[in-house]
Amino acid sequence: KLSKRLQTIADRVTAGSRVADIGSDHALLPVYLIQSGRIPSAVAGELNSGPCEAARKQTADAGLTGKIAVRQGDGLAVLQPGEVDAITIAGMGGSLMADILESGQQSGKLAGVQELVLQPNVGEDIVRRWLVRRGWVLADEAILEEDGRIYEVLHAVYAEDAEIRNIGVYDLTVLPLPMESHKKAGWLYRMGPYLLRKPCGLLIKKWELELQKLERIRHQVSLSESPESREKEAAIREEMNQIKEVLACLP
Ligand code: SAM
DSSP states (O other), X not given: OOOHHXXXXXXXXXXXXXXXXXXXXXXXXXXXXXXXXXXXXXXXXXXXXXXXXXXXHHHHHTTOTTTEEEEESSGGGGSOTTSOSEEEEEEEOHHHHHHHHHHHHXXXXXXXXXXXXXXXXXXXXXXXXXXXXXXXXXXXXXXXEETTEEEEEEEEEEOTTHHHHHHHHTOGGGSOSSSOHHHHHHHHXXXXXXXXXXXXXXXXXXXXXXXXXXXXXXXXXXXOOSHHHHHHHHHHHHHHHHHHHHHHHOO
């Protein structure tokens, strides 16, 4: 049985797609996608040899060596252009994820890819910004909790009219606040435009935990008397105030 996190990703992959799972580790996701009959074939990409071996073993044990190509390499470099319809990347930071996608874009490996299902562990805003910059539209977002950790899953589709559609997705009126536009946009990228439209307990919990973390940092910083610390503390306070403001305006 797949973990709730990987299941949330699997559920968003369009049936029938040829999928590449990048940073696949044990290849649990592609094995599940094929065994459940959702997709016909997959590529499991891995940078490191340990996880790559684990992926080969898992694939062989499942009897899927003919259907899952396990390849060692950096990001999308393991793919041929046009080889897959969908790409999943999960369990790494948003900044690394955006770097992988950007190099893939630069080298033409994203051409023909219709769908991305991404689960950044941190830095979701970096991924959302990359998507907008490169012509992808968020189709939906999910948030879930597993083993005491909160995860977000971003599902994006490629679209010719992405620029226009993204204006609707990142509609600033989602946050009815007397806050400057660029700050509002910043919070839409950080908290998630769909998650903010239908705020659930978990989204609130995630940002309340963030507030607690910031309060701990603020307290630490406040122990020092230096002018830099005063400045830093003021910036943290401002950040905390904005989070509280956003949370307070949610329906
Ligand atoms: N995707 C699986 C999941 O979500 O359960 C595994 C996540 S694991 C924490 C992250 C994996 O990404 C590691 O196995 C690591 O070797 C791999 N990785 C890191 N950088 C990578 C890159 N540039 N290209 C391919 N794989 C990478």
